[in-house]
Amino acid sequence: MKLMVTFDREGVLEANIANAILKSGVPVNVERxxxxxxxxxxxxxxxxxxxxxxxxxxxxxxxxxxxxxxxxSHNITECVDCGLCISICQKQVFSFNxxxxxxxxxxxxxxxxxxxxxxxxxxxxxxx
Amino acid sequence: xxxxxxxxxxxIRDGSVRVVTAEEMPxxxxxxxxxxxxxxxxxxxxGTFGAMCSSGAFLNFGHSEIPIRMExxxxxxxxxxxxxxxxxxxxxxxxESTTKGIEYGGAHVIEDLIAGKAVELQARGKGTDCYPxxxxxxxxxxxxxxxxxxxxxxxxxxxxxxxxxxxxxxIKTYMGYLLPGHRNITYSGAGALSPLPNDPTFSVIGSGTxxxxxxxxxxxxxxxxxxxxxxxxxxxxxxxxxxxMSPEYIRAASMTGYGVTMYVGVGIPIPLLNEEIVKHxxxxxxxxxxxxxxxxxxxxxxPVVRKVTYKELKSGxxxxxGEEIKTSxxxxxxxxxxxxxxxxxxxxxxxxxxxxxxxxxxxxxxxxPMSEHGVVRRVxxxxxxxxxxxxxxxxxxxxxxxxxxxxxNHLPVIAAENRLIGIVTTYDISKAxxxxxxxxxxxxxxxxxxxxxxxxxxxxLAARRLQQHNIGALVVVDPAKKVLGMLNSYALGDxxxxxxxx
Ligand code: SF4
Ligand code: SF4
Numbered sequence: 001m002k003l004m005v006t007f008d009r010e011g012v013l014e015a016n017i018a019n020a021i022l023k024s025g026v027p028v029n030v031e032r033x034x035x036x037x038x039x040x041x042x043x044x045x046x047x048x049x050x051x052x053x054x055x056x057x058x059x060x061x062x063x064x065x066x067x068x069x070x071x072x073s074h075n076i077t078e079c080v081d082c083g084l085c086i087s088i089c090q091k092q093v094f095s096f097n098x099x100x101x102x103x104x105x106x107x108x109x110x111x112x113x114x115x116x117x118x119x120x121x122x123x124x125x126x127x128x
Numbered sequence: 129x130x131x132x133x134x135x136x137x138x139x140i141r142d143g144s145v146r147v148v149t150a151e152e153m154p155x156x157x158x159x160x161x162x163x164x165x166x167x168x169x170x171x172x173x174x175g176t177f178g179a180m181c182s183s184g185a186f187l188n189f190g191h192s193e194i195p196i197r198m199e200x201x202x203x204x205x206x207x208x209x210x211x212x213x214x215x216x217x218x219x220x221x222x223x224e225s226t227t228k229g230i231e232y233g234g235a236h237v238i239e240d241l242i243a244g245k246a247v248e249l250q251a252r253g254k255g256t257d258c259y260p261x262x263x264x265x266x267x268x269x270x271x272x273x274x275x276x277x278x279x280x281x282x283x284x285x286x287x288x289x290x291x292x293x294x295x296x297x298x299i300k301t302y303m304g305y306l307l308p309g310h311r312n313i314t315y316s317g318a319g320a321l322s323p324l325p326n327d328p329t330f331s332v333i334g335s336g337t338x339x340x341x342x343x344x345x346x347x348x349x350x351x352x353x354x355x356x357x358x359x360x361x362x363x364x365x366x367x368x369x370x371x372x373m374s375p376e377y378i379r380a381a382s383m384t385g386y387g388v389t390m391y392v393g394v395g396i397p398i399p400l401l402n403e404e405i406v407k408h409x410x411x412x413x414x415x416x417x418x419x420x421x422x423x424x425x426x427x428x429x430x431p432v433v434r435k436v437t438y439k440e441l442k443s444g445x446x447x448x449x450g451e452e453i454k455t456s457x458x459x460x461x462x463x464x465x466x467x468x469x470x471x472x473x474x475x476x477x478x479x480x481x482x483x484x485x486x487x488x489x490x491x492x493x494x495x496x497p498m499s500e501h502g503v504v505r506r507v508x509x510x511x512x513x514x515x516x517x518x519x520x521x522x523x524x525x526x527x528x529x530x531x532x533x534x535x536x537n538h539l540p541v542i543a544a545e546n547r548l549i550g551i552v553t554t555y556d557i558s559k560a561x562x563x564x565x566x567x568x569x570x571x572x573x574x575x576x577x578x579x580x581x582x583x584x585x586x587x588x589l590a591a592r593r594l595q596q597h598n599i600g601a602l603v604v605v606d607p608a609k610k611v612l613g614m615l616n617s618y619a620l621g622d623x624x625x626x627x628x629x630x
Contacts, residue, residue, distance in 0.1 A: 080177070080379055080391055080460045084304045087312035087456035100462040118305040120179070120381035120458070
């Protein structure tokens with residue numbers, strides 16, 4: 001599952017993610033990160049059955065962890081099911097069902113924002 | 129056996145007509161054979177729902193008290209063409225708003241009108257004896273207009289190229305966002321459900337053919353602009369009454385980095401008059417071949433990456449160079465089916481009759497490129513071949529001296545055989561001096577990713593690259609990266625000036 005981890009001023013001072021990986025022994029995949037001196041955030045991918053253990057190890061002042069579920073929201077009234085987003089997203093978030101209707105599996109999203117930018121109907125938004 | 133249009137209309141009127149969509153037809157022909165299918169089925173309905181940039185509408189406003197001849201006009205801030213008569217205009221789908229850019233354009237005005245929303249009209253005229261008024265601002269809805277006639281000069285392509293990008297940077301096109309290094313493929317059209325693949329010889333589709341357009345019962349005007357059936361790219365000019373249209377089948381769209389366009393639902397019924405027509409309507413996605421072309425080459429004749437069928441495109445991925453590349457449509461197959469089914473329902477319930485074309489459409493014509501009389505200027509004609517270069521092991525100070533002596537801001541860095549490996553500019557040198565790094569090697573401070581041009585490239589392409597990268601000069605190299613010259617923005621500035629003054 002995807003975890004959205006945000007750091008405040010205190011949170012950026014320490015190697016929180018590295019520490020949590022060492023402490024829990026759970027490997028994680030850093031999918032995106034934006035961190036500077038004052039604050040920041042990172043999106044991590046971690047195996048579902050190990051997530052609880054990892055989140056516990058990550059608990060630290062200045063660090064907030066949220067399970068990222070509905071990263072992209074899809075406005076079905078605006079969408080015309082063209083499918084252009086399918087090949088723009090390289091994370092397989094979008095697909096067609098048997099009736100050529102768009103399906104969104106937003107758990108895989110890494111919040112790159114490309115689909116939002118290039119959907120011709122402006123039917124997609126990122127939740128952050 | 130053959131049937132006449134009258135026979136079919138008779139059956140539509142008495143309710144015994146048999147209509148199927150183009151999707152169902154191939155299996156029926158397989159099962160019953162061509163003559164069996166002709167006996168069994170009367171009409172095949174087609175449908176497509178895609179981005180049709182070449183769309184727009186004629187609007188008539190009627191006269192105001194104190195009449196005005198509207199010469200310049202804007203609808204919700206989108207300019208419409210007023211050079212028609214006193215109170216008419218043509219609003220083109222791709223025209224962009226003067227304030228909102230591509231987020232609102234002609235297509236959005238059309239969609240808003242069809243949805244029943246009020247639109248603001250602003251117009252100006254010079255004032256004449258018969259039309260004294262000089263300006264007007266007014267709000268109107270579709271119901272207030274005398275006529276609102278959609279006219280799409282070029283719609284419903286017989287077939288369209290699929291797009292990929294072999295280049296090194298992402299590009300934003302009317303075919304959507306194309307990732308670098310051919311990581312995605314986009315295509316348009318509903319394949320075997322599209323109208324023209326079901327009548328590629330234009331045996332029943334011609335001027336006057338009744339069609340479904342944006343929810344209204346419309347008509348084919350005749351051949352569309354750029355019509356090129358000889359190359360597999362026939363097009364139609366279509367028209368319909370906007371007042372009968374529905375926002376279900378007309379949707380404005382914005383292609384980021386490209387512009388505004390309009391998704392239009394078009395469906396054409398094919399009356400089955402003889403076996404020849406039945407055979408055409410038995411077409412399947414695997415029979416329709418198109419080319420995947422490289423949109424990364426911004427020239428008219430884009431290289432074909434490979435040929436592909438609609439069946440492959442619709443499967444979700446296509447192989448290029450042994451790699452599976454994801455495909456996605458930009459037209460909606462789901463909506464195309466809705467169009468074909470809605471048209472089928474209208475024929476079945478008697479509200480849509482067949483008609484003979486009043487004028488045939490040429491089925492073999494080929495589109496011509498623009499006949500250009502100006503000469504295309506090449507990079508080699510505009511570049512300077514007197515330039516100075518430096519090697520990587522020289523130091524910053526030596527580079528500074530060379531720049532001054534050569535009276536230039538750009539110093540290509542070369543290795544053996546004049547091969548380009550980097551570039552240093554006056555900016556890099558000043559930066560190095562400011563940091564007390566004048567003894568450093570040029571290769572330590574140079575930019576390695578040099579933006580280059582080829583000598584036989586059209587100058588306009590090189591100019592766009594200068595603009596995109598916001599730089600002052602391009603290094604002109606041969607395919608082996610040997611430095612041949614420099615093309616700097618001053619030279620191009622002269623060229624542009626020359627064109628404007630002609
Ligand atoms: S690109 Fe936009 S309109 Fe097209 S299917 Fe995706 S969400 Fe829908
Ligand atoms: S934001 Fe990026 S990763 Fe997420 S769905 Fe859109 S394109 Fe895919």
